[in-house]
Amino acid sequence: MTESVETSALTPAPGSPAPGVSGQTGTVVRSTVLRRLFKNPLGIIAIAILTALAVMAVFADALAPFDENFANISKTLAAPDAVNILGTDSSGRDVWSRLLFGAQLTLLSALLCAAVAILIGLPAGLVAGYYAGKFEAVANWIVGILMSLPGLIVLMTIRSAYGPSVWIAMIAFGVLISPSYFRLVRSAVQSVRNELYVDAARVSGLSDLRIITRHIFSVVRAPIIIQTAAITGVAIAIQSALEFLGLGDPAKATWGVMLSEGFKNVYLTPSLLFWPAFAMALAIGSLVLLGNAIRDALEDGEKIKHRRKKAHQAEDAAAASAAKAARKTIAAVDAGTEHHLVKVTNLGVGYPQADGSIKKVVDDVSFHVDRGEILGIVGESGSGKSQTAFSILGLLPDTARIVAGAIQFDGNYTVAPGEDKVNQDRLSKLRGKRISYIPQEPMSNLDPAFTIGYQLVTPMVRVLGISKAEATTRAMKLLADVGIVHPDRTFKAYPHEVSGGMAQRVLIAGAISCEPDLIIADEPTTALDVTVQADVLDLIRDLQRRLGVGVIMVTHNFGVVADLCDRVVVMQNGRLVEEGPVREILRNPKESYTQTLLGSMLEGKEPMTMLVSATAKENAL
């Protein structure tokens, strides 16, 4: 029960180091994070409560009207009055005073626990992450054991051996929970160990110690603070649990002892339970909120997402009803454009921002693709070419909005003018069946948990409605068609058992499996070796000729365009810069951006067409 908190504290680990890495120096990161932290109302509340509790604990001697164990036997279980502002317990001790002294002991021992855990986990994690090797193996083994020990049971054993001491219990719990720091630090260090700037530091002769303190420590600092907030909370909880069970020192006031005392008198004065429980929830809750606030401050984007959602809920509702109205009467496409396979008209795609504005990533883009034609969309990263492609597929992220324009496929709107989202009802009937997709990164686009055969067969069964046996036969043929030598072997393989080039062939086989009219290929060769690239392009060209499909080829590579495409559109910063037949654009680019793109790629070289087609011919033979 208590340990579950530990795992939730672990989750920020993988994401959190990034902000620290991106900052040039620690101070810059820290000041902006602090500023963001103080802008977050929950963060301020948490800090205020924790400060108040800390002040109460530190000045308990001055603030408490009575000693923690001063008992007024003639005034037991008394209701609050002017002298005992929160009443008295069954021995006539002042609840308010005990609460203050309880805060002192509870918080201090919880901090001791966190300190012990850091002292063990941090150095061990640094060394294991940085040097790996035997030390890491041994440490992992110990961590495995420590993490599978039920905390409370171990602490009970310790109590049994060393008697009731909150300090010993918290030191022991610190040791027990130190794996959470170890794992956090180790994975953070592993993720930066091979970063270029660490390599650079090593090459420039910095000692390992300096590298660890200067470069790596700055990465783990923030996650450690978050983790410490969580662990201190867990420590308070488990310590109070021990004291509640009567395993603590009865002579010392802690919140757990007070809870236990309250529970013994639950039939007489249940309010005795309230104050220690309230104090505990307040302290642990503030620590949880503080941890969350720091995490949010580090991952600025997370915050925006929430507000973005809120701002858009009303809009979504409005859009939904508008879409419903539109569904009944889908506007007919403009006369004379029905014959285009795809026609994109003045398309705009944007993402709502925190301040309510919309950041446009695609702006006023128009083009069309006909049957049997290969259109290249060229541009650098961030030019909006992939976003355009995903709009046609209807696979934009949830937060994206169509802010302008329309998309039509085979004479029907998939995005009608005025709609702000892609209509999934219409597109889900087209996807797989008539429009298909070849992704960029072959490995990440196959589900690692299913065989390649399964991932080829299922879409055919679902989309074409054919039997599994028939689909299997077709899949084998497809695999052979895309140049896989042993289709049966690949069919049975899991994605991690094949090479990247082979995985890309599999994805291409999947894209053509249901005989689509349009294939959208998003940088299909970027992640592949040069030799495989030529093969894959060849394959796409061959398929296009054989099946007469239209292809949209998204790429940043003019070599690919020259090799494959009939027409090309050039995009920059979300806008369409130039459009025309490939030969014309390559020979005679009008826009300066196209010239720059071409210049940067073909500078001082003969056009790559020769080379590629030569290899292509060889392969075809």
Place this chain on the structure above:
Amino acid sequence: MIPFILKRLGSGVVVLLAVSILTFSLLYVSSGSIARNILGDQATPEQLAVKEAELGLDQPIITRYFSWVTSALGGDLGASWFTSEPVANALATRIPVTMTMVVVAMILISIIATLIGVAAAVKRGWVDRLVQIGAIIGDSIPGFVIGIILVTILAIQMGLFPATSTISPGVGADAWVLSLTLPVIALLINGVTGGAQQIRSAVIKQLERDYVRTLRSRGIGEREVLFKHVLRSAAPAGLTVLSLQLIGMLGGVVILESIFALPGMGPMAVTATIQSDQPVVMGVVMYTVAVVIVVNLMVDLLNGWLNPKVRVS
């Protein structure tokens, strides 16, 4: 498969041995005053010496440990120093109560947390906000405090449930249900709030993966993408979360049994702890660690079944 299980069971035995040695030597520290604790202040030094000889405390620790291990391997965990009840018997009568709570709570947590977590990940909006807030509240209030609140309000003040257990040997199922409802709810709440949040982030992480987009592009329906592919890939993360919760629950259940006066392992463990009743403490520790080892093995096997990559290695 079989070699994998054998290897894991082997390492489990090593862990058990390591833990038993550690616990045994820890408890050695407190065994000095044991005879006096048992016999009381009036006992003469001769009586103490006889008692110590009877418990084997006059032997060196190595000898004592080996005699404990050899009888433990034969299923004999010794007898309580204070009540003389055989530890194996005591565990056998108490474990059913404890494990009923743990297993029922775990099953409910797995179902509820998965449902809520997936709903939050897919629908976002208010369900998501609720899960986030729930996680903060769940993290803020320790499980045993939830137990205290439940027993105070629902049992003592409203009288809806018995405040102390009515479980005794031979009672009917209704007594079990009535006695275990509140403690199981107390075990549930933190598990559900924490689990739902972790499962939510695991599912969101999978939904953002490239292959999900590709599956959609192939014309696979949203429901199939979610339940067949995304959930399967998110399951290992979920299983890890749930197994950690189960480990924590073995401690949490001890406190809840004390709060609800249930005749489970908890009160026995607390008493044994206070008295330094070494055979009982050893028995409780060994049993819980064995449960953890079995659970971890099951999680590994499930992960192997879910993830072909793990299966290979």
